[in-house]
Amino acid sequence: MSFLKLLPDGLEVTVRATPRGGRDALDGVAELSDGRAVLKIRVKVAPEDGAATSAVARVLAQAAGIAASQVRLTSGATARVKTFRIAGNAAELATALTQAAAAPAGKARK
Secondary structure, three states: OEEEEEOOOEEEEEEEEEEOOOOOOOEEEEEEOOOOOOEEEEOOOOOOEEEEHHHHHOOOOOHHHOOHHEEEEEOOOOOOOEEEEEEEHHHHHHHHHHHHHOOOOOOOOO
């Protein structure tokens, strides 16, 4: 199972967010206890007033090589597991995110 779902106009990405994680970075892919795959993202900010969710969206956009305005939260505003929709070419976005997730910590695509 993948953390990505290809859509006609982009991607749907399932993320497990870690606020107050010490740095803004991708931490690879993990499997949740229910079997779902998630892209792990840590951010420096605390989960207050949506700041952590916004930071996660920015890290996701940077990893995909796109503008942050192309990333939209679709579910999980107050949860650790969130779903984002990314607008654009699904195949190119999937390739970029898969490569960024596989890169060693701190070596994500800029």
